[in-house]
Amino acid sequence: MDEHKINMLSDKIVKGTISEQEMEEFNEWYATYENLEQNVTTDENQEALAERIFKNITTEANLQISKPHRIKMWPRIAVAASFALVLGISLFYYSEKQADKMRQTAYLKNIKPGGNGAILTLADGRKIRLDAATKGELANEAGVRITKTKDGQILYEVKEATSAKDKINTLSTAKGETYTITLPDQTKVYLNAASSLSYPASFATLNERKVELNGEAYFEVSKDSSHPFIVRTTDQEIKVLGTHFNVNSYKEDGNTKTTLLEGSVSVGFSYNKNETDVIIKPGEQAYIKANKIYVDQVKTEDAIAWKNGYFRFNNETLEQAMNKISRWYNVSIEYKDPNIKSRNVYGSLSRFSSIADVLNLLELTDAVKFEIEANKIIVLKK
Structure with missing residues (x-):
């Protein structure tokens, strides 16, 4: 040699x-x-x-x-x-x-991808671990029967409308969990990971169908022209009659974003009723910045990719992409160079891919590489 x-x-x-x-x-x-x-x-x-x-x-x-x-x-x-x-x-x-x-x-x-799971907290404080519960009746509270279907969804059946109007239930998911629920008015809600939705056990005697959201959810609202459906987040209040839309209100992602797929919604401030609401149309996204509501044209498939079982990183920042990964795979994120957070990333793949496949996709940007320590992902600059 x-x-x-x-x-x-x-x-x-x-x-x-x-x-x-x-x-x-x-x-x-x-x-x-x-x-x-x-x-x-x-x-x-x-x-x-x-x-x-x-x-x-x-x-x-x-x-x-x-x-x-x-x-x-x-x-x-x-x-x-x-x-x-x-x-x-x-x-x-x-x-x-x-x-x-x-x-x-x-x-x-x-590190495994997330799956179906949530906790339902009833008005009396009882908590039901839904992914562990068997199908059939879960609770019968104040004239409302709550059941779990064979495909894992939660249904409400109101028997005594007057007795349940002030009974608030909360559906909450942890990191790595998602769940689907049909509310008492037959509105269908897909709840993303690390999110919670609070709602009355019955809307029957109420003038408005109001729910509160932390995190992200996709709504398919049942039509009822005399009872508007209202979603309240930290900074937005979205009012609809019957439509399909997505609301992202994760604090770590910045401002609440409401994306409309069909119908019409009114978006206003949850904390300032003196400001004029903004009406958005399908294909538009409303968000609040510096106490002003802005509306952008967006690709709706990006906003609801999570609901359809996909990650779609379409010119979003690395930090936004890593937030999605953190919530779905239940991992923490550490940045060795905080400046790398603002780099834009692209790509699409199944949310049920291995964590290795997801990180390999992001490494194709030639800007970052990753190390793993137990349940922590360390982001390094290449």
């Missing part, structure tokens, strides 16, 4: 990029290093080679190793000693690199 090849392989070992075949080749050469003098003809060249490799290894490995005093020794012993040091350091860093890869693989296997 010539000097160039020896240097190349030793460098690869230290950096952890050497292949199994190359490692075998290096080991075979080292086992017969006595033949080195056939490739390096002079004592001076042998000593120079040993010194260069010693310097290269300690520099690459970032080690503080004192260079031995120069003493007179046989050239072959000098070379062998240097390569013994090379091999020891190399194998240490190679094994550490391999161990780190094994840890990363184990962490990736432990």
Whole structure:
């Protein structure tokens, strides 16, 4: 093996990029290093080679190793000693690199995509873990019968309209959970991860069908022209008669965004009733910024991708994308360089993909790379 090849392989070992075949080749050469003098003809060249490799290894490995005093020794012993040091350091860093890869693989296997799950909190404080509950009747409270269907959805059946109007129920999902519910007025709601929806057990005697949302939900509102349906978030109040729309009110994502798919909705401030509401049309998204309501044309499929089982990163920031990943895979996010949060990312894939596939997609931007520590994703700049 010539000097160039020896240097190349030793460098690869230290950096952890050497292949199994190359490692075998290096080991075979080292086992017969006595033949080195056939490739390096002079004592001076042998000593120079040993010194260069010693310097290269300690520099690459970032080690503080004192260079031995120069003493007179046989050239072959000098070379062998240097390569013994090379091999020891190399194998240490190679094994550490391999161990780190094994840890990363184990962490990736432990992080699973989310699924169906939620807790229903009744007006009397009782909590029902819905994904663990069997199908059939879950509760019969103040004239309202609550059941779970065979496909896991929750249905309300009002028997005594007057007794349930002030009974507030709350459906809440944790990170990694989503759930679908049919409200007492037959409005269907898809609740995203890390969200909650509070609503009366019956709307029958109320002038308005008002619910409160934290997080994100997609609504398919049943038509009732005499009883407007109102969704209240931290900063928005959305009023409709019968329509399909999505509301994203996650605090970490900034302002509440209401996206309309069909029908018509009125969007106003939840905290300032003196401001004029804004009417939006299908394909539009309303959001509040600096105490003003703005309306943009958007791709509605991006807004409801989560409900349809997909991630769609369409020119959104890395931070927004990582927030979605955090909520769905139930992981925390750490940024080594906060400036990377504002980078735009693109891509689409199933929400039921492995976490490795999702991170690989984001790495295609050539801007970031990821490390995993237990249930934490570390975002680094490339």
